[in-house]
Amino acid sequence: xxxxxxxxxxxxxxxxxxxxxxxxxxxxxxxxxxxxxxxxxxxxxxxxxxxxxxxxxxxxxxxxxxxxxxxxxxxxxxxxxxxxxxxxxxxxxxxxxxxxxxxxxxxxxxxxxxxxxxx
Amino acid sequence: xxxxxxxxxxxxxxxxxxxxxxxxxxxxxxxxxxxxxxxxxxxxxxxxxxxxxxxxxxxxxxxxxxxxxxxxxxxxxxxxxxxxxxxxxxxxxxxxxxxxxxxxxxxxxxxxxxxxxx
Numbered sequence: 001x002x003x004x005x006x007x008x009x010x011x012x013x014x015x016x017x018x019x020x021x022x023x024x025x026x027x028x029x030x031x032x033x034x035x036x037x038x039x040x041x042x043x044x045x046x047x048x049x050x051x052x053x054x055x056x057x058x059x060x061x062x063x064x065x066x067x068x069x070x071x072x073x074x075x076x077x078x079x080x081x082x083x084x085x086x087x088x089x090x091x092x093x094x095x096x097x098x099x100x101x102x103x104x105x106x107x108x109x110x111x112x113x114x115x116x117x118x119x
Numbered sequence: 120x121x122x123x124x125x126x127x128x129x130x131x132x133x134x135x136x137x138x139x140x141x142x143x144x145x146x147x148x149x150x151x152x153x154x155x156x157x158x159x160x161x162x163x164x165x166x167x168x169x170x171x172x173x174x175x176x177x178x179x180x181x182x183x184x185x186x187x188x189x190x191x192x193x194x195x196x197x198x199x200x201x202x203x204x205x206x207x208x209x210x211x212x213x214x215x216x217x218x219x220x221x222x223x224x225x226x227x228x229x230x231x232x233x234x235x236x237x
Contacts, residue, residue, distance in 0.1 A: 002163075031223065042123075042210055042227030043164070056224055088162055094223060099169050099178065105152055106223050110164035 023091030142211030
């Protein structure tokens with residue numbers, strides 16, 4: 001159990017609509033990242049939030065936006081949905097891991113994902 | 120250029136045998152971390168093992184070990200004593216830079232589907 005939850009598990013939308021996906025992580029996990037995983041592909045980084053501010057973004061257009069809240073929950077919003085937005089959306093929460101090498105490293109633990117289908 | 124390359128789309132292994140999943144990476148950053156994740160058909164990404172670029176020893180976590188060859192820029196995952204439950208998609212990923220609480224984007228490979236036969 002990673003302690004990272006996502007809702008909803010599945011969602012069907014039509015082209016042009018807007019969608020909000022939600023993620024909740026454990027207390028003290030200040031960093032949350034969102035990824036998009038198309039079928040048969042590896043996840044692609046959308047953006048990351050640290051202490052409620054975006055501090056890194058991948059190659060995604062501005063219609064992908066996010067929010068992080070003080071209660072360690074976050075949202076991914078996608079406007080003007082396109083067919084290619086159909087994917088598994090993964091949220092990841094970061095906390096330090098003591099590695100076998102003896103160092104502390106931020107490690108991302110993922111939620112179960114939301115499967116979005118755009119028709 | 121691909122930052123993470125997994126050249127094996129699919130691998131098969133007999134139960135109780137060992138299997139190696141290949142991963143090569145490309146970065147000019149001297150500080151980076153390499154991760155392996157398992158993704159069952161349910162979709163959740165499960166963290167398996169981490170190797171830092173400055174770690175002197177290869178990482179091990181139970182039945183998982185990482186064959187880290189820095190000069191060759193490879194970070195192969197070795198699963199010993201395969202079990203039926205190991206059947207899943209496996210992803211290699213890299214984070215460049217120190218990480219910590221700073222920007223920690225993971226770049227993933229295309230994945231390898233592992234099938235364990237009884």
